[in-house]
Amino acid sequence: MSTMTFGRAINAGLRKALEDDPKVILLGEDIGKLGGVFRVTDGLQKDFGSHRVVDTPLAEAGIMGCAVGLAYRGYRPVVEIQFDGFIYPAFDQIVCQVAKLHYRTQGKVTMPITIRVPFGGGIGSPEHHSESPEAYFTHTSGLRVVAVSNPQDAYSMLRQAIASNDPVLYFEPKRRYHIKGEVTEHPEPGNGLALGSAQVVTRGGDITLVTYGPLVRTALDAATAAADDGVSVEVIDLRSLSPIDFDTVETSVRKTGRLVIAHEASQSGGLGAEIATTITERCFNYLEAPPVRITGFDIPYPPSKLESHHLPDLDRILDGVDRALGRQNSLSAWERDRDDH
Amino acid sequence: MLVDELSLSTGHDDLPDSEGDNFIQLIAPDGRRRENVEFDPWVLDVSDEQLASLYQDMVVIRRIDTEATYLQRQGELALWPPLLGQEAAQIGSGRALREDDFVFPSYRENGVAYCRGVNLGDIVRVWRGNAHSGWDPYELNMATPQVIIGAQSLHATGYAMGIKNDDSDAVALTYFGDGATSQGDVNEAMVFAASFQVPVIFFCQNNQWAISEPVGLQARVHISSRAPGFGIPSIRVDGNDVLAVLAATRMAMHRARTGGGPTFIEAVTYRMGPHTTADDPTRYRDKAEMDQWAAKDPISRLEALLKSRGVLTPELELSVTAKADAVAREMREACINMPAPAPMDVFSHVYSEPNLALDTQKENYARYLQSFAADHVEGTNQ
Numbered sequence: 143m144s145t146m147t148f149g150r151a152i153n154a155g156l157r158k159a160l161e162d163d164p165k166v167i168l169l170g171e172d173i174g175k176l177g178g179v180f181r182v183t184d185g186l187q188k189d190f191g192s193h194r195v196v197d198t199p200l201a202e203a204g205i206m207g208c209a210v211g212l213a214y215r216g217y218r219p220v221v222e223i224q225f226d227g228f229i230y231p232a233f234d235q236i237v238c239q240v241a242k243l244h245y246r247t248q249g250k251v252t253m254p255i256t257i258r259v260p261f262g263g264g265i266g267s268p269e270h271h272s273e274s275p276e277a278y279f280t281h282t283s284g285l286r287v288v289a290v291s292n293p294q295d296a297y298s299m300l301r302q303a304i305a306s307n308d309p310v311l312y313f314e315p316k317r318r319y320h321i322k323g324e325v326t327e328h329p330e331p332g333n334g335l336a337l338g339s340a341q342v343v344t345r346g347g348d349i350t351l352v353t354y355g356p357l358v359r360t361a362l363d364a365a366t367a368a369a370d371d372g373v374s375v376e377v378i379d380l381r382s383l384s385p386i387d388f389d390t391v392e393t394s395v396r397k398t399g400r401l402v403i404a405h406e407a408s409q410s411g412g413l414g415a416e417i418a419t420t421i422t423e424r425c426f427n428y429l430e431a432p433p434v435r436i437t438g439f440d441i442p443y444p445p446s447k448l449e450s451h452h453l454p455d456l457d458r459i460l461d462g463v464d465r466a467l468g469r470q471n472s473l474s475a476w477e478r479d480r481d482d483h
Numbered sequence: 484m485l486v487d488e489l490s491l492s493t494g495h496d497d498l499p500d501s502e503g504d505n506f507i508q509l510i511a512p513d514g515r516r517r518e519n520v521e522f523d524p525w526v527l528d529v530s531d532e533q534l535a536s537l538y539q540d541m542v543v544i545r546r547i548d549t550e551a552t553y554l555q556r557q558g559e560l561a562l563w564p565p566l567l568g569q570e571a572a573q574i575g576s577g578r579a580l581r582e583d584d585f586v587f588p589s590y591r592e593n594g595v596a597y598c599r600g601v602n603l604g605d606i607v608r609v610w611r612g613n614a615h616s617g618w619d620p621y622e623l624n625m626a627t628p629q630v631i632i633g634a635q636s637l638h639a640t641g642y643a644m645g646i647k648n649d650d651s652d653a654v655a656l657t658y659f660g661d662g663a664t665s666q667g668d669v670n671e672a673m674v675f676a677a678s679f680q681v682p683v684i685f686f687c688q689n690n691q692w693a694i695s696e697p698v699g700l701q702a703r704v705h706i707s708s709r710a711p712g713f714g715i716p717s718i719r720v721d722g723n724d725v726l727a728v729l730a731a732t733r734m735a736m737h738r739a740r741t742g743g744g745p746t747f748i749e750a751v752t753y754r755m756g757p758h759t760t761a762d763d764p765t766r767y768r769d770k771a772e773m774d775q776w777a778a779k780d781p782i783s784r785l786e787a788l789l790k791s792r793g794v795l796t797p798e799l800e801l802s803v804t805a806k807a808d809a810v811a812r813e814m815r816e817a818c819i820n821m822p823a824p825a826p827m828d829v830f831s832h833v834y835s836e837p838n839l840a841l842d843t844q845k846e847n848y849a850r851y852l853q854s855f856a857a858d859h860v861e862g863t864n865q
Contacts, residue, residue: 193647199678201667201671203637203667203668204637204640207634208641208675210641211587211642212641214641214642216645217648234631234634234668239634245615245831247615248615249835250619250620283841284833284834286838306836384840385838
């Protein structure tokens with residue numbers, strides 16, 4: 143076990159995958175000499191060669207389509223999309239080819255492609271550098287989608303994603319690249335908590351708070367703050383966004399009777415809607431209050447001077463917790479007025 | 484050319500002439516053998532018997548095509564994309580391939596699939612609606628029909644990157660049409676192929692029409708003239724001349740196998756039939772044009788050449804027809820007797836690994852289907 147940053151943990155996972163399997167090949171823009179714009183692939187081209195850590199032309203559809211061809215040939219491509227907002231040119235290849243080829247060919251052709259996407263806001267970037275496009279992909283059958291929240295998962299889940307014979311969208315929260323944590327570098331890719339499992343990261347009895355990626359840390363801070371107020375919050379890191387480990391969420395909600403879901407992505411048609419619906423279906427009789435969603439607004443990602451208003455933060459999550467608990471919250475006065483009329 | 488000249492019209496008639504010396508032609512439409520110092524050496528080994536074999540291939544795939552159209556009209560196929568008129572382009576290139584080469588086709592390359600040894604029923608499996616793929620891509624070394632226009636050109640390029648990494652001398656060959664050359668994927672594929680100098684051949688069957696849109700809407704210049712701008716050598720060949728197509732493809736293959744990188748081939752041909760059996764070409768093209776191309780039919784010119792050499796005897800003609808009829812019969816029987824997929828197959832192979840969320844839907848749908856059986860039993864009992 144050693145202490146490393148989030149970004150370094152991903153680098154270690156890529157290095158181990160490159161060492162273990164000669165069919166692993168990295169494709170992306172600026173991932174070679176530069177080591178990627180976030181330095182996540184730092185040093186890998188020097189050690190494994192430009193035929194295995196491939197700087198590509200600036201064309202995301204081209205990168206993804208070539209990854210499909212490499213997978214046909216028996217390779218295990220790991221693609222880096224430089225920023226979340228740059229993934230859309232590759233959308234057609236991901237949705238129509240990567241996701242569907244196994245089904246199309248009745249299992250004859252597998253697509254063991256890992257698509258790494260730095261995602262989410264909070265770094266003061268210009269447009270297209272702060273998006274949370276995960277729901278587009280969770281809506282697409284044939285893909286697995288994960289979002290990592292800490293250095294250990296960053297390492298372990300990357301190894302598992304690369305080892306998976308199914309395509310995996312691997313979302314990494316770019317504003318957390320610098321955080322440090324203890325990382326055990328498992329020798330085998332299958333080690334660690336299963337790729338599809340959610341994880342209860344802090345136990346609590348009053349309310350279930352479900353989130354993933356960059357907001358896990360915010361949720362933990364919210365749980366600490368709520369504890370000072372006498373509220374015991376159970377935080378669940380979803381980890382896998384497709385499929386979702388509903389069993390873990392259901393177990394928690396049956397205990398707490400209350401559910402708050404938080405994500406940076408816009409609300410409508412987002413993961414919060416799917417989780418709220420499924421949990422309501424599965425534990426309607428255990429719910430003390432309607433599920434509450436604390437999410438980004440249904441707006442294009444705003445300019446960086448406004449992003450703090452868009453991103454769910456500790457206070458907005460606590461406001462949602464209060465709402466789910468039926469306590470005084472930002473909408474209480476308005477709701478009283480509305481009901482009086 | 485001035486910009487305002489380019490913007491005048493998108494009409495088909497404005498296209499540069501696609502005749503004569505603008506492309507490689509070894510067999511003229513009247514069956515005359517034309518000499519070509521650059522390309523003749525690539526087909527020196529092709530004997531009269533081998534020419535007759537290419538002729539038989541073309542007749543057979545035209546017969547497959549006709550039979551499949553009949554099957555569609557009789558309700559046995561949901562749809563069929565005819566290759567009528569493109570036999571020389573498909574056989575000439577398909578017969579240039581080695582077994583370990585890999586083909587990434589569009590949806591119209593059923594003649595190429597025939598060259599790769601496809602089971603006849605597997606040709607129509609997709610078009611009957613029984614499956615999204617008719618065959619195992621690794622058995623034929625040929626991907627199954629690609630419906631997204633041009634997407635397969637990138638797959639071929641990526642596959643060729645793999646070939647190069649493997650130090651193999653195999654080649655990836657991708658087929659697409661004139662319409663696909665407007666797609667970003669095809670252009671990106673050429674960028675990647677040129678940058679990485681990988682062994683891929685871009686084989687464009689310019690059949691003049693993308694459903695109802697004439698090639699002039701896709702390109703204001705010869706399609707073959709684009710590739711050199713990407714740094715890819717290009718060949719413009721008479722796509723209705725099986726020998727010229729064979730020669731051009733062999734030349735490109737040799738370049739790819741010996742480290743020379745990609746080649747672009749524009750095979751100038753004509754889609755004599757509709758885009759698919761759901762299309763009505765009389766709405767957008769006239770008889771004069773079709774007559775003009777009928778005179779350049781790929782099969783009749785080889786027939787004329789073989790007759791002039793005394794190779795195509797009445798006996799051979801009979802045996803070729805018998806072969807084509809037998810193939811058509813076998814395909815029809817395989818089609819009609821193809822077992823329908825089972826209802827629960829709808830869930831099969833979405834993932835290669837267990838997926839709990841999908842498994843739940845699958846189990847619940849099985850319960851739903853079983854509920855009808857229970858109702859039926861109850862009804863009988865009453």
